[in-house]
Amino acid sequence: MKKDIILAGVGGQGILSIAAVIDYAALSLGYNVKQAEVHGMSQRGGAVQSHLRISSTRIYSDLIPLMGADLIISVEPLESLRYLPYLQPEGWVFTSRDCFKNISNYPDEDELFQQISQLPNKIAVDAEKLAREAGSVKASNMVMLGVAAPFLGIEIENLKLAIESIFTDKGQKIIDINLRSFDAGLACSREI
Amino acid sequence: MGNLLLLGAEAIARAAIDAGISGIYAYPGTPSTEITSYVQNDPEALQQGIRSNWSANEKTAYEAALGMSFVGKRAMVCMKHVGLNVAADAFINSAITGVNGGLVLVVADDPSMHSSQNEQDSRFFGKFAMIPVLEPANQQEAYDAVFHGFELSEKFQLPVMLRVTTRLSHSRSGIIRKAALHQKNLALPVDPMQFMLLPAYARKYYHQLIEIQSDLEEASEASPFNQLQINKPGSTGVLACGLAYNYLMENISEKLSDYNILKIAQYPLPRKLVEKLFKNSSKVLILEEGYPLYEELLRGFLPNEKSIPIEGRLDHVVSREGELNPDNVAMALGIKKNTTAGKEMVLTSRPPSLCQGCSHHDVFDALNAALADVENSQVFADIGCYTLGALPPYNAVNTCVDMGASITMAKGAADGGFRPAVAVIGDSTFTHSGMTGLLDAVNDGSPITLIISDNSTTAMTGGQNSSGTGKLKEICLGIGVEEAHIRMLEPLGKNHDYNMQVLREEFAYDGVSVIIAQRECIQTQLRRKKTEKKDEPLVRNCKH
Incomplete structure (x- = not known):
């Protein structure tokens, strides 16, 4: 068992919560985990990424080598393309279709989605819409986790238990919204 | 697998609490901030009354930590690399006075300048002050290095620097805790003039600091943090400092038998171990996360025909600037060609910006x-x-x-x-x-x-x-x-x-x-x- 995952988004979009859930599930299964994060200046509305590595054997580097990642999970479509040099040729890209336009020169949406559609292995979903239907637009990160879930090498049940644990301080209502969002994402993935 | 998933910064904080500090002093600075905030939010630290409020700047933080050491307690002081410039006066002179209670200075460097205005290498400061420096390769080693640092500090009566970089500070991994130690009792310095740097005293203490250098080197030779593996005499040797060891192992863990490796996580540089590495290798690649500090030293100023070839940042086998990563280390080892060539994506950049409503x-x-x-x-x-x-x-x-x-x-x-x-x-x-x-x-x-x-x-x-x-x-x-x-x-x-x-x-x-x-x-x-x-x-x- 070895998965190298790049998480991508814009500061404040909740990619570290996705990481926290996967970390928790992986640790509970006895896997080794390393997860490099971005703190500080870049968090102010800038592009952020996290290198998440899970393995049944010892992990040395905190960073994933170029062309080494199995998956890219992105909460924003432009950001899903930023780390492609890290993806294996056969790797998968899971991205939200919700553009976060806090820059004046944001690319043309049609061209952007055209580029994404040309990737060999990808799933792009309307994560915010699904999250809103599940109870809160804030849970679009859990939609994206749900989309990627069948590719993580971790049982769905373990991921759900991890969501319950990670959000336990926030109360049952928040847990349920996040679980419903996760399920909505998972359903998109299973349709394909 | 460890029982706690912590950032490198948090592992250092956890270890400081477990090692019985009475106070932690710091001014916030990326990538060092999370050390102190962890202590501020830890229930055990709160219960034990560990002092942890923010200081006005790094110099006031350092001096307060030195004062806590003066009365016999263990203290930690944390800052980013440029913060040490601010605290340098207190820091350099504290190597002359020495310490009473253990004093560990954590400096978090930021190679590649993710959130900083330069990428200065704090190991220079450690060498300048002539004190032991620890440079852990991973989160568990960072945790263990705090305990080791306090022991060294009290053994040699010197401040000890724990040097980390952004990648270690801001990356999570599992940590196994040690048994927690109690805080120390108040105990004034045995020599009432230890902290009195009038020139007559200062000359004496500076002389003592010079005298003790060979002992510090001996400690490095015997340190469990430094490990020499001669796997194949006559093959390529690699001297890997701190985090560089991870990138090395990422690339060669399956062909270890082809390389001789000296892993360094405690300075001063252990001379005998370095000699053994050089004697058993046909050439040596030096991997340092930061400036080519020891590479320059090992090359010497004038060409040395007797030396085996040395590779590193100075001959651009490794990039002269920026942080190491699995790819540039692979290239330095000759394992991988430049894989980014022609693959660079032209994407609209998204720089940080002020929040809406700021x-x-x-x-x-x-x-x-x-x-x-x-x-x-x-x-x-x-x-x-x-x-x-x-x-x-x-x-x-x-x-x-x-x-x-x-x-x-x-x-x-x-x-x-x-x-x-x-x-x-x-x-x-x-x-x-x-x-x-x-x-x-x-x-x-x-x-x-x-x-x-x-x-x-x-x-x-x-x-x-x-x-x-x-x-x-x-x-x-x-x-x-x-x-x-x-x-x-x-x-x-x-x-x-x-x-x-x-x-x-x-x-x-x-x-x-x-x-x-x-x-x-x-x-x-x-x-x-x-x-x-x-x-x-x-x-x-x-x-x-």
């Missing part, structure tokens, strides 16, 4: 409007979120050098005849290193207009308490700024015209003006309101 927006709007008619206007700025005012759409500020430099550079420019000499600084940076510069300006009557963009927090690093909150006007009055030229503004769109007018009036004044533009950081405001909401029912219960 008070700095309104400050820059008013400032730009007030300077619109001034030809060649220049604004001296400082370090914080407002440094982003240098980028579009504002292009409002022209300098960012070091903490507090806005005020003193504006003063120098004013002294040279430049008008209007405008400085922009944040509240936390002002109390960190701006107040003394303002005193210089007042004493000289230098015509500067200082704008303190006061969001009442240390915002850039995540909203830590700012030591001058609510006291800025009184501080400026105390320093001697005339009350008529301390102007209070509320940076909001609706006050734009008034704020611009006030700025223009003060630009025209031929003396020191301070404009305090106060509005709470929207991020801390949001967090404060959330906490208040959470606490509401509790407050109500108390009333019943």
Whole structure:
């Protein structure tokens, strides 16, 4: 068992919560985990990424080598393309279709989605819409986790238990919204 | 697998609590901030009464930690690499006095400058001060190094530096804890003159520091943190310092038998181990996360024909600048060609930007409007979120050098005849290193207009308490700024015209003006309101 995952988004979009859930599930299964994060200046509305590595054997580097990642999970479509040099040729890209336009020169949406559609292995979903239907637009990160879930090498049940644990301080209502969002994402993935 | 998933920074904090510190001192700075915030939020630390509030700057932090060591307690002091420049006076001299209770200085360097203005390598400072330096390769080793650091510090009666970098500080991994130790009892230094650096004493202590160097080297030779593996005499040797070891192993863990490896995590550099590596290798690749400090030393100044070939950053086998990663180390080992060539994506970049609703927006709007008619206007700025005012759409500020430099550079420019000499600084940076510069300006009557963009927090690093909150006007009055030229503004769109007018009036004044533009950081405001909401029912219960 070895998965190298790049998480991508814009500061404040909740990619570290996705990481926290996967970390928790992986640790509970006895896997080794390393997860490099971005703190500080870049968090102010800038592009952020996290290198998440899970393995049944010892992990040395905190960073994933170029062309080494199995998956890219992105909460924003432009950001899903930023780390492609890290993806294996056969790797998968899971991205939200919700553009976060806090820059004046944001690319043309049609061209952007055209580029994404040309990737060999990808799933792009309307994560915010699904999250809103599940109870809160804030849970679009859990939609994206749900989309990627069948590719993580971790049982769905373990991921759900991890969501319950990670959000336990926030109360049952928040847990349920996040679980419903996760399920909505998972359903998109299973349709394909 | 460990039982705790912690950032490298948090692993250091956890270890400090477990190693029985009585206090931790720090000024926030990426990538070191999370060490102190972890202690501040840890229930065990709270229960044990471990002192952990933020200090005004790195120098005050270092001196307070030294004072705690003076009375026999264990203390930790944390800062980012450039913070050590601020604390350097205290740091270098503490190597001469030595310590009483164990003192560990954690310095977090930022190679590749993710959130910094340079990538200086703190190991130089450690070598300069002639003290032991620990440079752990991973999170568990960082945890263990704190215990080891306190033991070394107390054994040799010296401060010990624990050097980490961004990648270790901000990466999580599983940690196994050790049994926690109790805090130390009060115990004054045995020699009452130990901390008295009058020249006559200082000469003696400096001599002792030089004498003890061979013992420090012996400790490095025997340290479990330094490991030599001669796998195949005559093959390539690699000297891997700190984090570099991870990238090395990422590439060669399956062909170990082809390489000789010296893993270094404790300095001074162990001479005998290095000699053995060189004797058994046909060439040696030196991997250092930072400057080529030891590479330069091992190459020597003049060409040495007898030496086996040395590779590293100086001959560009490894890039001369920036952090190491699995790919540039693979290339240095000759395992991988440049895989990025031709694969670079041309993507719109998304640089950091000020948050929507941030008070700095309104400050820059008013400032730009007030300077619109001034030809060649220049604004001296400082370090914080407002440094982003240098980028579009504002292009409002022209300098960012070091903490507090806005005020003193504006003063120098004013002294040279430049008008209007405008400085922009944040509240936390002002109390960190701006107040003394303002005193210089007042004493000289230098015509500067200082704008303190006061969001009442240390915002850039995540909203830590700012030591001058609510006291800025009184501080400026105390320093001697005339009350008529301390102007209070509320940076909001609706006050734009008034704020611009006030700025223009003060630009025209031929003396020191301070404009305090106060509005709470929207991020801390949001967090404060959330906490208040959470606490509401509790407050109500108390009333019943």
